[in-house]
Amino acid sequence: MxxxxxxxxxxxxxxxxxxxxxxxxxxxxxxxxxxxxxxRQIVFLEICKGQTIELFSGGEERRETSPKTIGYAHTCLIxxxxxxxxxxxxxxxxxxxxxxxxxxxxxxxxxxxxPDGNIFEMMQRGPDSKF
Numbered sequence: 001m002x003x004x005x006x007x008x009x010x011x012x013x014x015x016x017x018x019x020x021x022x023x024x025x026x027x028x029x030x031x032x033x034x035x036x037x038x039x040r041q042i043v044f045l046e047i048c049k050g051q052t053i054e055l056f057s058g059g060e061e062r063r064e065t066s067p068k069t070i071g072y073a074h075t076c077l078i079x080x081x082x083x084x085x086x087x088x089x090x091x092x093x094x095x096x097x098x099x100x101x102x103x104x105x106x107x108x109x110x111x112x113x114x115p116d117g118n119i120f121e122m123m124q125r126g127p128d129s130k131f
Contacts, residue, residue: 008044009075010054011118016041018115019055026092029053047077059116074111074119082108082124089122105129 013019020043023029029045032052036042041057065072079085086100089112097111097119106126111119 006051008052008054010056011114011116012056012059014059014116016043016055016057019043020045022094022115023053023055026089026094062117074121076109076121076123079122079124082110082122085122086110 011019020031023045024031029047031043032046033044034042039058043055044052045055046052063069067073082100090096095113097113100108100110102108103126105128107123107129108126109121109123111121113119
């Protein structure tokens with residue numbers, strides 16, 4: 001088929017500076033590129049080697065979502081130390097969406113919200129994790 005990997009996920013944001021501050025200073029992503037076509041700002045922030053998020057300025061309308069909304073649900077980031085990351089993000093004032101949970105396979109996860117309400121799952125894989 002020719003697909004090599006997952007490249008990036010894009011978000012339209014309501015406030016670019018606030019979004020960049022969140023992703024850089026709270027999650028530790030690094031700004032790697034900025035494009036400024038007329039009337040728009042596009043910023044790429046690297047999560048890890050070869051994987052980025054893309055932010056588009058100009059967001060004005062929010063989609064109402066619930067656990068039953070068809071379509072995008074969340075973005076999952078694989079992490080190393082769930083307890084330390086949860087503590088660090090709470091200290092930085094990051095908004096949590098639900099509670100930390102540990103599954104039977106030893107995997108653990110919790111969810112946070114970015115400034116525009118996008119959900120990120122932080123997941124530490126357990127020794128028997130299948131995903």
